[in-house]
Amino acid sequence: MLIQILLIIFLLFAVSRVLLQVKSGNITAGSFIFWSGLFFIAIVGVLSPELTSRVARLLGIGRGADVIIYVSIVLLFYLVFRLSIVIEDLRHEITKLVREIALSKEKETGKSK
Secondary structure, eight states: OHHHHHHHHHHHHHHHHHHHHHHTTSSOHHHHHHHHHHHHHHHHHHHOHHHHHHHHHHHTOSOHHHHHHHHHHHHHHHHHHHHHHHHHHHHHHHHHHHHHHHHHHHHHHHHHO
16 A cells, blocks of 8 residues: 555654664664664554554454554653653753853852952
């Protein structure tokens, strides 16, 4: 099917982006494993849609597409949660750095007077 071909092309493109990010040092090995694994699982699901139907039956869900949607929603919620933690940590770091810069400038101006 055309949709399978398009999805495979996109997923392989996504894997290539992950590889470039790990080579440039922008992501860790753990992130590489997570994202590559996720995209390869998606490739398997696209190539073998009956596999998702089997998983759905095991979980007591009607269709394979429903399993994909449920797992995707849970995964997205988890990733949003992780991003909010990272953003909050960055906010604290920025606040700390701004305080340190302000205090060091205060000391410099105080010494020169």
